[in-house]
Amino acid sequence: MLNVERLCVKKDGEFEVLHECTSAKNAGVKKQERALYEQRTQQNLQKLAVMQEKLYADGKEGVVVILQAMDAAGKDSAVKHVIGALNPQGVDIVSFKQPTKEELAHDYLWRAVRALPTRGKIAIFNRSYYEDVLVVQVHHLEKTYRMAERCIDDDFFEKRYRQIVDFERYLYENSYRVVKIFLNVSKERQKERFLERIDDPAKNWKFSQADLKERAHFESYQKVYRDVIDATAKRDTPWYVVPADQKWLARYCISEILVNTMNEINPEFPELSDEEKAGLAQCRTLLTADSQEEKEKNKK
Numbered sequence: 001m002l003n004v005e006r007l008c009v010k011k012d013g014e015f016e017v018l019h020e021c022t023s024a025k026n027a028g029v030k031k032q033e034r035a036l037y038e039q040r041t042q043q044n045l046q047k048l049a050v051m052q053e054k055l056y057a058d059g060k061e062g063v064v065v066i067l068q069a070m071d072a073a074g075k076d077s078a079v080k081h082v083i084g085a086l087n088p089q090g091v092d093i094v095s096f097k098q099p100t101k102e103e104l105a106h107d108y109l110w111r112a113v114r115a116l117p118t119r120g121k122i123a124i125f126n127r128s129y130y131e132d133v134l135v136v137q138v139h140h141l142e143k144t145y146r147m148a149e150r151c152i153d154d155d156f157f158e159k160r161y162r163q164i165v166d167f168e169r170y171l172y173e174n175s176y177r178v179v180k181i182f183l184n185v186s187k188e189r190q191k192e193r194f195l196e197r198i199d200d201p202a203k204n205w206k207f208s209q210a211d212l213k214e215r216a217h218f219e220s221y222q223k224v225y226r227d228v229i230d231a232t233a234k235r236d237t238p239w240y241v242v243p244a245d246q247k248w249l250a251r252y253c254i255s256e257i258l259v260n261t262m263n264e265i266n267p268e269f270p271e272l273s274d275e276e277k278a279g280l281a282q283c284r285t286l287l288t289a290d291s292q293e294e295k296e297k298n299k300k
């Protein structure tokens with residue numbers, strides 16, 4: 001089966017080999033193997049549910065899963081099918097839309113910091129502060145920002161790459177894992193999915209004319225994604241480039257990546273101290289005595 005470590009970008013230059021990897025075929029997976037992959041995904045989801053409970057009880061590490069993609073790459077379906085298997089009490093799902101006036105009046109990491117989960121929880125960032133080096137770079141939005149001139153120079157995005165790397169290292173050193181997933185859909189498959197959304201009345205609501213405008217910049221986005229991933233993929237905060245043309249394969253990859261991350265964290269139910277154990281034993285004795293008293297009363 002496909003080893004997701006092959007999709008992992010940990011340092012500059014590695015994305016180059018992977019950026020064409022959009023489909024099962026490119027990833028060397030046969031479509032006839034679909035059932036096997038779906039079975040493995042289900043097993044992973046069961047494992048994740050158990051590990052998530054331990055992560056929560058342990059409360060030592062927080063997890064931030066960043067999902068980035070072009071439109072119709074399947075972010076929403078990944079959230080529904082993979083993240084949906086987790087206990088909602090331990091998960092925060094945060095969508096990063098166009099910034100509000102208040103958000104724009106702050107530094108770009110402000111809203112991300114506010115959305116960080118407590119340790120023990122998992123936050124899913126549906127888009128993220130990476131938009132501030134993606135859409136902003138493709139559309140030169142920085143030129144419209146109300147910022148001091150000294151800040152908006154030729155190195156604007158280079159500086160943001162550095163800030164993001166520093167921010168993620170800060171999180172890692174403060175007991176967070178940051179897992180970054182790029183759902184890599186091909187332009188051809190995006191077109192098919194848009195057409196489905198236009199033709200199927202039940203899917204019309206998913207389509208927006210703005211999506212077509214962004215599609216016109218598909219190649220620019222590819223280039224910028226490449227730069228961004230190359231600049232921000234690090235050993236402890238890697239990127240995964242997930243082939244997204246087949247949703248069953250993307251779900252398998254995401255579930256594997258999450259299981260691997262949890263294995264690295266290796267959360268355990270907290271071990272009670274001797275004093276706490278003695279306290280529990282005392283409560284047990286009290287409860288048993290209580291039920292015996294009840295029985296006596298009922299006999300009368």
Ligand code: ATP
Pocket residue numbers: 071076096097098099126127131132135136141206208
């Ligand atoms: P879906 O279309 O499946 O509901 P989505 O994530 O595409 O999900 P939309 O509301 O369609 O959600 O799009 C959000 C838009 O906000 C995207 O086009 C994204 O590029 C844009 N956006 C997010 N962050 C920023 C930012 N910091 N600056 C400018 N635009 C941003």
Ligand code: MG
Pocket residue numbers: 071211
């Ligand atoms: Mg959209």
